Amino acid sequence: MTVYAIAMCQKDAGGKTIFPSTDSIYLKIIYLGTAGWEITDDKTTILVDPYLSRLRRNYSENADSLTPHDNRRVFGDSDIVELDTAAIDKHIKAADYILVHHAHRDHVMDVPYIALKTGAIVIGHESTANIMRGYGVPEDKIITVKGGEDYDFGNFSVKVIPSLHSPLDEKRYFDSRVISKDTKAPLRVGDFVEGGSLAFLIRFRGYQILTFGSMNYIERELEGLHPDIAIVGAAPSRKEIYDYAGRLMRVLNYPKIVLPTHWDDFTLPFDASQEQRLKQLQIFAQEIKKASPQTKVIIPKYFEPISFASKELVPSRKR
Numbered sequence: 001m002t003v004y005a006i007a008m009c010q011k012d013a014g015g016k017t018i019f020p021s022t023d024s025i026y027l028k029i030i031y032l033g034t035a036g037w038e039i040t041d042d043k044t045t046i047l048v049d050p051y052l053s054r055l056r057r058n059y060s061e062n063a064d065s066l067t068p069h070d071n072r073r074v075f076g077d078s079d080i081v082e083l084d085t086a087a088i089d090k091h092i093k094a095a096d097y098i099l100v101h102h103a104h105r106d107h108v109m110d111v112p113y114i115a116l117k118t119g120a121i122v123i124g125h126e127s128t129a130n131i132m133r134g135y136g137v138p139e140d141k142i143i144t145v146k147g148g149e150d151y152d153f154g155n156f157s158v159k160v161i162p163s164l165h166s167p168l169d170e171k172r173y174f175d176s177r178v179i180s181k182d183t184k185a186p187l188r189v190g191d192f193v194e195g196g197s198l199a200f201l202i203r204f205r206g207y208q209i210l211t212f213g214s215m216n217y218i219e220r221e222l223e224g225l226h227p228d229i230a231i232v233g234a235a236p237s238r239k240e241i242y243d244y245a246g247r248l249m250r251v252l253n254y255p256k257i258v259l260p261t262h263w264d265d266f267t268l269p270f271d272a273s274q275e276q277r278l279k280q281l282q283i284f285a286q287e288i289k290k291a292s293p294q295t296k297v298i299i300p301k302y303f304e305p306i307s308f309a310s311k312e313l314v315p316s317r318k319r
C-alpha cells in the first residue's frame with residue numbers, strides 16, 4: 001500500500017528535524033465512483049456525494065458492446081429511482097457526515113438511504129435538505145447551507161464555497177429550479193434538479209482537502225485557499241472553461257495532490273470497462289502537470305484507499 005507523506009518536515013527546538021510519523025494515524029481517501037468519496041481516519045468518516053446505484057440510463061458514452069453482461073433495467077426520466085442497496089451496504093459501513101455538492105441524481109440519490117442507515121448528518125443546500133426531508137431524514141440530521149459558511153465540528157471543519165455546475169450542452173445548461181419543501185418520496189429520475197452548486201474545504205487531521213462535484217468553479221471564491229489535496233472535476237465538459245487547470249492550480253497555490261473526480265461513466269456498473277474514460281483522464285492529468293509540474297495526480301481505483309501519513313506534527317494553517 002502506498003502511503004503519501006505530503007507533510008513537511010519540521011525542526012524541533014534544538015534544530016533537529018522531526019519527520020512526520022508514517023505509521024500512526026492515517027487519513028484515507030477512497031473513491032466511490034462518479035463524484036463520490038469517503039474521507040476517514042477510521043474514527044470519523046465524511047462522505048462526499050456518495051452515489052453507488054449507478055442507474056443504467058438510455059444513454060451511455062461507452063458502446064454497449066463493452067458491457068454485454070449489463071442486463072440491468074434501463075431507467076428513463078419518468079421512472080421512480082431504484083437504489084442498489086446491495087452495493088451501498090457492501091461499501092458504506094459507517095458515516096458521520098455527508099457533504100453534497102448539488103442535488104442532481106448522481107450526487108444525492110443514495111444519500112437519504114445512507115443517512116438513515118448510518119445516522120450521518122447531511123450538509124447541503126436547500127434542494128438537498130428538502131430531498132432528505134422527503135425521505136424522512138430527521139431535521140436534526142440536516143444542515144442547510146448556501147455557501148460562505150465555515151463550520152467547526154470539533155475534530156474537523158468545513159468551509160462551504162459557492163461554486164458553479166459543469167457547463168453542459170456546450171454552455172447552454174442552466175437550471176434555477178429548487179426542490180420544494182413539500183417534496184415526498186419516492187422521487188423520479190427527472191425530479192432531481194441541481195439547486196445550485198457548492199465546493200467544500202475540509203480541514204481534517206491537519207490536511208486541507210478541497211472537493212468539487214462539477215467541472216467548474218468560481219475563481220474569486222478560491223482566493224487564499226491552499227489545499228494540500230484538491231479533488232477536481234475531470235470530465236470533458238471542463239474543456240468549455242477558459243484555462244481550467246491553469247487558473248485553478250494558480251489560485252490554489254499549486255496543491256501537492258490532485259485527485260480527479262466525476263471522470264467515469266456512471267451509467268455503467270462498477271465492473272464495466274472505463275477504458276475510454278481512463279484514456280481521457282490521461283489528458284486531464286497532463287493539463288494539471290503542465291499547469292503545476294510539482295503536483296502529483298493520483299488516478300483513483302474504486303474502493304481502494306489512498307492513504308496519507310499523519311500530519312499531526314505539522315501545525316495546520318490557521319486562518
Ligand SMILES: [Zn+2]
Pocket residue numbers: 102104165194214
Ligand atoms: Zn450535476
